[in-house]
Amino acid sequence: MLGVNSDKDRKALKVTLAEQDITWRNWWDNGLIDGPIHTTWQVVQRPSIYIIDAKGVLRFKEIQADQIDAAIDQLLAEMTKGDK
Amino acid sequence: MRVLIGTILISIVCSTAIAEDSIAAKEYQALVDEFELEGGARTFAKRFLKIAQEHPSDPKATEALLWVVTNVRGRSDTTAALQLLEKQHASSAQLSSACANIARSRSIAAEKLLRAIVTQGDNLETRAAACFHLARLLETESGIIVQLKQQPELAPRVLQYYGKEYGKHLSGLELADLSKQRELVYQQMLRTFSKIKTTDGTMGELAQKALFAIHHLTVGKHPPEIKGEDVFGKEFKLSDYRGKVVMLSFWGHW
Numbered sequence: 001m002l003g004v005n006s007d008k009d010r011k012a013l014k015v016t017l018a019e020q021d022i023t024w025r026n027w028w029d030n031g032l033i034d035g036p037i038h039t040t041w042q043v044v045q046r047p048s049i050y051i052i053d054a055k056g057v058l059r060f061k062e063i064q065a066d067q068i069d070a071a072i073d074q075l076l077a078e079m080t081k082g083d084k
Numbered sequence: 085m086r087v088l089i090g091t092i093l094i095s096i097v098c099s100t101a102i103a104e105d106s107i108a109a110k111e112y113q114a115l116v117d118e119f120e121l122e123g124g125a126r127t128f129a130k131r132f133l134k135i136a137q138e139h140p141s142d143p144k145a146t147e148a149l150l151w152v153v154t155n156v157r158g159r160s161d162t163t164a165a166l167q168l169l170e171k172q173h174a175s176s177a178q179l180s181s182a183c184a185n186i187a188r189s190r191s192i193a194a195e196k197l198l199r200a201i202v203t204q205g206d207n208l209e210t211r212a213a214a215c216f217h218l219a220r221l222l223e224t225e226s227g228i229i230v231q232l233k234q235q236p237e238l239a240p241r242v243l244q245y246y247g248k249e250y251g252k253h254l255s256g257l258e259l260a261d262l263s264k265q266r267e268l269v270y271q272q273m274l275r276t277f278s279k280i281k282t283t284d285g286t287m288g289e290l291a292q293k294a295l296f297a298i299h300h301l302t303v304g305k306h307p308p309e310i311k312g313e314d315v316f317g318k319e320f321k322l323s324d325y326r327g328k329v330v331m332l333s334f335w336g337h338w
Contacts, residue, residue, distance in 0.1 A: 002325065006336035013315050016337065024333075025320060027312040038334065040308050042297055047335040050307070056326050058307045064234070068331065075270065075329045 002026070006046070047070045054079045096330060108139035110147055129161035136168055146176045153182065158190035158247030166193035174200040180210035187217035187224075190246050192253045202272070212277035212287060219269045219294070226262045228254055263298060270294045 001024035007013045008031040016022070029035030033046070041050075049068065051060040053075045060071050112135055119128050129152045136145040152165035166189060173179065179186075179201055186194050198221065201214035232238055232255065243251035270291040278288030300308050311324040322330070 001331045001333070002322070003333045003335055005315070006334070010315060017315060025314050027320075028315050029312070032338070034299055037310055037312065041334070042293065042301055043334045047333055049334075050332045052307060052322075052330040052332060054327050054329055056306055056323070058301070058303055058305055061301070061303055067234075072329055072331065079329065 003031050004037050004041075004043075006035055006038060007031060051075065054082070106139070106142050106144065106146070108135055108142035108144040111135050112144045115148075116151075126154040126159065126161075129156045129165075133161060133164055136165070142171055143153060143178070146173045146178045149173065150178065150182050150185070153189050154185045155234050157188065157244075160249070160251060163191045163193045163214075163249065165193055166197045170197040170200045174204040175206055177206040177210070180213060183210075183213040183217040184198065186214075187221040190250050192250050196242050203205065208277070208315075209280065212273075212280040215269065215273050215277055216282065216287060216290075218265065219273065220267045222262055222269060225254060225257060226259065226266065229257055229262065233259075263302065267298050270298070 001023075003011060003024055003026040005018070005026045006029045010028055010031065013026075013028065017026070029037045032038070036042060045062070049060075049063050049065075050058060051063060051068070051071050053059045059075060060067075063071060085156070099331070112132075115128065115131055115135070132151045134149040135148040139145050146169070149165040149169050152161055153169070156162050166186065168174075169179070170193065174197070182197065183201065186197055195218065198214045198218040202211050202218060205211035205214055220305040228242065228291075232242065239255060242254060246254055273287050274295070278286065278291070280287045282290060284290060299305060307322075311319070313319050322332075
């Protein structure tokens, strides 16, 4: 789990991360909703969740919250299959 | 001298009057007036079509067909109007401001007409407008297909909103085909209409952004690298996580 965060204040963000027990690593996108990462990825809505498989291929884009578990299970299963 | 000017004026007035008084123009105006009194665009569509069919070379024919396209969406009359425009009026100057309405007409014939305007349009701006709205139309169609895949229960509503004919056509579209079509349209946009301005920058910039999305930000493609600092200032990269399933969230408080 990784994040790209667009909050303005980096200090305040540190507090948020601690308070809400956010343990995943986040790129900080210069405090802009149109920061360089958001621009390159052409992100139009937040929160917006993408899932990338073990081979680095984008598999799910702007996925609905209730479909995330099934999607990750599917990709993990593909991964173990590939190992055998 | 004064008499001469007077004569010229009169002849100008007369010639305009004649042009505006063509049978098609009279019929068109009468129908517009009647519609404004009664309303109910659908019942008028066939009568506007008739004016265009009976006076194909009159400029009012184009206007009558555009009336149908603008006021009646997703019906067989809409398709008939679009098909006539494509066959007989694709190079008409009147189409320059109609491309958005054509793209929104909810008919299988809209795409073909826009393609015809892209090649045969009156001037570069008109052709560019057709290309821009053709791209928008294909984007909208892709969006519908993606949504239908996620929520198949929406299918009856798609049929209802887009009409039987176009709705059926939509549900039969393949995302991969649409993606290829979009790619071709944006390549043409980049080649031919690059310098034309839109509210979101030039069409060249627009096309490049869209092509990047098709090649890198679409399901099944390799997304761009992310390299940057975390909240504590330590640098890390997305590719560091290759070999793992990565859930990537764009988020923030605002």
